[in-house]
Amino acid sequence: MKQEFYTLPLRFDLIIEKRKHEKCQLELSIAQHLHIMLTTHYRESRYDYDFGCGIWERDFELMTDNEWLDNVRDSIITAIRKNEPRLTDVNVQVEIEDFIEDYKILKNLTKKVRKRLWIKVDAFLVLTNKPFSFNEYIFIAPIAVE
Numbered sequence: 001m002k003q004e005f006y007t008l009p010l011r012f013d014l015i016i017e018k019r020k021h022e023k024c025q026l027e028l029s030i031a032q033h034l035h036i037m038l039t040t041h042y043r044e045s046r047y048d049y050d051f052g053c054g055i056w057e058r059d060f061e062l063m064t065d066n067e068w069l070d071n072v073r074d075s076i077i078t079a080i081r082k083n084e085p086r087l088t089d090v091n092v093q094v095e096i097e098d099f100i101e102d103y104k105i106l107k108n109l110t111k112k113v114r115k116r117l118w119i120k121v122d123a124f125l126v127l128t129n130k131p132f133s134f135n136e137y138i139f140i141a142p143i144a145v146e
Contacts, residue, residue, distance in 0.1 A: 003127075005029035008036075026125065030086055031134050034121060037079050038136055053079040055117070055138065069094050076119065087123040087132060094119055099139065115140045 004023040006015075014021040024032075041056030043049045054075030073094045080090050099116040102109055121134040 008032045026086065026127065027132060030084060030132065033084055034134050035136060037083055038119065038138060051083060055140065069096060080121065086126050088126050090121065090123040092119065092121050
């Protein structure tokens with residue numbers, strides 16, 4: 001049997017009125033859930049204060065060493081293991097890079113350097129044992145999603 005999941009954002013008005021809500025397959029549902037996990041800080045969800053990951057806890061720390069990346073990676077792995085039971089054998093890679101962008105200040109074009117995290121999640125789907133891969137770029141200090 002083919003499983004379908006609601007897409008994000010959830011439209012509760014459609015669900016309550018028993019109207020058709022857009023649906024998606026398992027892989028997209030998991031990807032959407034991972035995105036929410038990565039962009040949620042601890043204690044933000046009123047239903048589960050432990051939902052989210054530690055990127056937010058470390059957003060303004062010095063990001064120059066491997067220990068910082070290891071702590072973020074471990075936080076992501078822990079969050080996935082706790083909150084995404086549809087995945088198994090989770091492996092996470094995290095890299096940080098400088099991202100240079102142009103922007104205008106009072107008609108002058110200037111460059112802005114921001115830190116950007118690249119997050120790659122490789123795992124297997126519990127239901128089918130098929131490989132699953134997910135990539136996300138997150139700008140940090142302050143956090144924003146590309």
